[in-house]
Amino acid sequence: MMFRVLAADFLKIRRKAIWFLIFLGPIGVIALQVANYGLRYDYLMEKYAANPWGAFLGNIQFLLPVTILLGIAIIASMVASIEHQMNSWKQLLALPITRTAVFSAKFTLCALMLFVSCVLLGIGIVGLGLGLKLGTDVPLGNIVKLSFYPMIAAFPALALQLWLSVTMRNQALPLTVGILGGVLSLYAVKMPDWFLWKLPLLMNEAGKPEYSVFAGLAVGIVIFAIGLLHFTRLDVN
Structure with a gap:
């Protein structure tokens, strides 16, 4: 049932600007590095001659958390706004489909679009x-981790943003939360490991990025479940 709802959601966004955003994120990150190396190529290559790929990936990693978090906020808002703008929540939920399928399909849609964006980033x-x-000697393993680990670690933010965006007709608050979270991620290094918007940085006291990934996945499931429970009991106008 969820896959039928997901297919319908894909049709709804077929000609939406949301696809432009999916490409804009990775292109923007890469473009910044083009500018960075274009202006300082000789200096950077000389300074990091021992490990040029490591320095290159480090520069990209700094940009990813805020990019992903802002992207999540906008994507979740745009996906939810389709139903809000058409006043179609009541009609949608009147169909012989469960609210669980509806909420799960929208979460899956957002996750798949983020996945596409991460694939483009890796390429x-x-x-x-x-x-x-x-x-x-391309470090493919590190590139795969850099491309996908922050996305998985950001699942709590995705679940939270979708929950807020779906249950609130006015998208001002969900977008404010998302933008604030993205800004806070720039200063989250000194925050405790449980801080939700620190997880995409992949930094923790153990010094193992995988801990942030597993924590993000676990917390994301919890927030998703809470949001789903709220959505199933929500009165829709």
Whole structure:
């Protein structure tokens, strides 16, 4: 049942600007590195001659948390706004489908679009790295982790943003929360490990990025379950 709802949601966003956003995120991150290396190529290559790929990936990692968190806020809001703008929640929920299927489909839709964005990011990283002549020993494992770990660690933010966006017709508060979370992520290094918007940074006291990923996945499931429970009991106008 959820897959039928998901297919319908894909049709709804077929000609929406949301697809532009999916491409804009990774392109923006890569473009910033093009500018960075374009202006300081000789300096950066000399300074990080011992590990040019490591320095390159480090520069990208700094940009990813805020990019992902802002992207999540906008994507969740745009997905939910389709029903809000058409006043179609009551008609949608009157169909012989469960609210669980509706909420799960919208979460899956957001996650899939983020996945596409991360795939594009990974391709862009490899392409730009080779174009900058960082070496042919491409650290594919690290690139895969860099491309997808922050997304998984940001699942709590995704669940929270979708919950707020779906249950609130006025998107001002959900977007404010998302933007504030993205800004806070820039200063989250000194925050405790349980701080939700620190997880995409992949930094923790144990020094293992996987801990942030597993924590994000676990907390994301909990917030998703709470949001789903609220949505199933919500009076829809």
